[in-house]
Amino acid sequence: MKSRFITFEGIDGAGKSSQIAAAVALIESRGIAVVQTREPGGTPLGEKLRELLLHEPMHLETEALLMFAARREHLAALIEPALAAGKWVVSDRFTDATYAYQVGGRGLDEARFAALEQWVHPHLQPDLTLIFDLDPAVAARRLAGTGQAPDRFEREQTDFFERVRGAYLRRAAADPLRVRVIDASQTPDEIKKAVEEIVSRSCFK
Ligand code: TYD
Numbered sequence: 001m002k003s004r005f006i007t008f009e010g011i012d013g014a015g016k017s018s019q020i021a022a023a024v025a026l027i028e029s030r031g032i033a034v035v036q037t038r039e040p041g042g043t044p045l046g047e048k049l050r051e052l053l054l055h056e057p058m059h060l061e062t063e064a065l066l067m068f069a070a071r072r073e074h075l076a077a078l079i080e081p082a083l084a085a086g087k088w089v090v091s092d093r094f095t096d097a098t099y100a101y102q103v104g105g106r107g108l109d110e111a112r113f114a115a116l117e118q119w120v121h122p123h124l125q126p127d128l129t130l131i132f133d134l135d136p137a138v139a140a141r142r143l144a145g146t147g148q149a150p151d152r153f154e155r156e157q158t159d160f161f162e163r164v165r166g167a168y169l170r171r172a173a174a175d176p177l178r179v180r181v182i183d184a185s186q187t188p189d190e191i192k193k194a195v196e197e198i199v200s201r202s203c204f205k
Contacts, residue, residue, distance in 0.1 A: 005088070006127060006129070011165050012143060012161070016132040019188075019192060020036065027203075037078060037090070037092070040071075040093075054153070068120050101164055101167075131169075131179060133169065134165075182194050
């Protein structure tokens with residue numbers, strides 16, 4: 001079976017993290033070697049950049065460029081070697097997050113990102129992307145309930161997350177074969193079932 005690159009996306013608080021573990025377990029249950037990773041992060045340098053991106057005040061374009069710098073490192077050091085070795089890669093976020101947060105949320109010019117994407121991963125796209133879609137007001141209540149101090153993104157207001165959500169849904173509409181939307185207002189069991197069905201149907205063949 002061909003190696004697969006699967007990404008999980010959604011606004012902060014949409015609940016994707018717990019579902020990623022279940023998807024990885026499902027893939028492993030088929031005897032497939034799978035690497036679980038995240039963006040920004042996934043490599044020692046990438047995790048240092050993540051720390052800065054989540055907590056250090058910076059210019060919006062610095063933020064955008066650091067996201068792609070971390071991604072370049074992630075691809076070179078982890079994603080590309082794993083796929084070349086026949087492993088599957090499951091990443092908590094990838095380039096769709098940049099279009100959603102930096103273009104949708106921050107309002108930066110989309111054309112610039114097409115050039116960066118072409119530079120950093122001209123020949124690679126996820127085989128499957130699952131977007132966890134949730135009303136930002138509900139997501140904000142979930143985040144508040146965790147009791148954890150919010151990072152730079154989590155501190156944004158509902159209108160920011162409305163724009164991020166809209167950008168994600170436009171990505172899904174533009175590429176419906178790759179990008180699937182999951183209603184994240186369902187119960188955890190219902191969401192797990194939906195994730196398993198989509199991964200099984202699109203990847204196990
Ligand atoms: P996230 O992966 O949701 O981590 P956690 O669930 O541990 O908080 O957080 C990463 C943040 O980075 C998230 O708010 C979205 C943001 N982000 C971007 O703005 N652009 C990107 O390209 C990526 C990958 C993430």
